Amino acid sequence: VTFRMVRVLATDSWSYYNNWKSFYIGESEVTQELWKAIMGTSNNPSGFKGNNLPVENIGYDDCLTFIEKLNSKTGLTFKVPTYEQWQYAFKGACISKNYSYSGSSNYDDVAWCSGNSNGTTHEVKTKQPNEIGIYDMSGNVYEYVIDRWGYGGSWGHSSDYCHDYNSASDISRIGLRLC
Numbered sequence: 001v002t003f004r005m006v007r008v009l010a011t012d013s014w015s016y017y018n019n020w021k022s023f024y025i026g027e028s029e030v031t032q033e034l035w036k037a038i039m040g041t042s043n044n045p046s047g048f049k050g051n052n053l054p055v056e057n058i059g060y061d062d063c064l065t066f067i068e069k070l071n072s073k074t075g076l077t078f079k080v081p082t083y084e085q086w087q088y089a090f091k092g093a094c095i096s097k098n099y100s101y102s103g104s105s106n107y108d109d110v111a112w113c114s115g116n117s118n119g120t121t122h123e124v125k126t127k128q129p130n131e132i133g134i135y136d137m138s139g140n141v142y143e144y145v146i147d148r149w150g151y152g153g154s155w156g157h158s159s160d161y162c163h164d165y166n167s168a169s170d171i172s173r174i175g176l177r178l179c
Contacts (some may be wrong), residue, residue, distance in 0.1 A: 001037040005178065006133050008085070010033070011094045025081055025089045026178040028124035028135045029054035029143060030066070038069050044119040047172060054175040056141045063144050063176050070178075081179035083145045090138075090152070091133030102137035102152075103130030108160035111139030117155035141175035150174035 005024035015028045015099070033051035036044055045057045058066075071176050081089070090131075103110040110130065112122045125135045137143070139159075142150025157167040 002036050002177070003031070003034055006089075008089050008132060011086065021178060022084075023081075023085055024043045025085065025134065027129075027133065029175045029177050031055065031124055035066065038066055038073060046121075048121045050084045050123065051095055053121050054124055054136070056121060056175045058176070059170045059176065060144060063155045066176070067178070071143070080144050080146055080176060083147055083149075083151065085179055086137075086143065086145045086151055086177070087130065087136055088150075097131055099130075101139075101159075102134070104130055107138060107153075111134045111153055112136070112155045113139040113153050113159050113160065114156060115159055119155070121155050137177075142172060142173050144176045 004027040005026050007022060007024055009022045010020060012153065031051060032044055032046055032049065032053050032055050035046075035055040036158060044055070045062070046053065047057050051087050059174055063080060067080065070078050076142065092099070092103070099105045101107050101110050103119050107113060108116055110127045112127065130133045130137060131152075139153035142154050143152050144150055156173050175176070
């Protein structure tokens with residue numbers, strides 16, 4: 001199983017206030033294929049099944065267990081992004097075009113939400129990416145950040161919920177993205 005991380009460069013003013021210059025974040029949400037490779041093929045909590053679908057329906061403790069096992073298996077240090085990192089990547093980082101959603105002002109270009117999802121998640125990377133090459137930040141599944149809440153939007157909510165400031169606590173719609 002492979003997955004791609006995108007380098008997010010920070011402006012000097014951003015890094016001054018957030019104590020980091022750059023970081024890596026997942027090109028897409030964690031897929032069920034990656035989840036099963038780390039957690040075992042019989043441990044897939046997702047309500048919608050498919051290798052290239054985002055894993056969903058996971059609790060925060062499951063998320064941390066997955067990351068711990070991934071770190072052990074790879075010898076690398078992955079984590080859940082902070083809200084500030086997630087938000088900065090959502091907005092397109094230092095080349096942001098100030099879109100309403102992550103990568104467009106038209107949600108249908110970048111997000112799976114109730115208006116276009118037919119009540120289900122969709123394979124990752126089937127909508128256009130944002131300015132820095134990151135997919136699905138406005139919608140498919142909410143994504144955990146360090147403070148445990150899921151941000152972005154989901155297949156089950158309207159496009160009004162596909163912005164960076166919306167959060168959800170319903171785990172049936174929450175997945176994760178690595179940082």
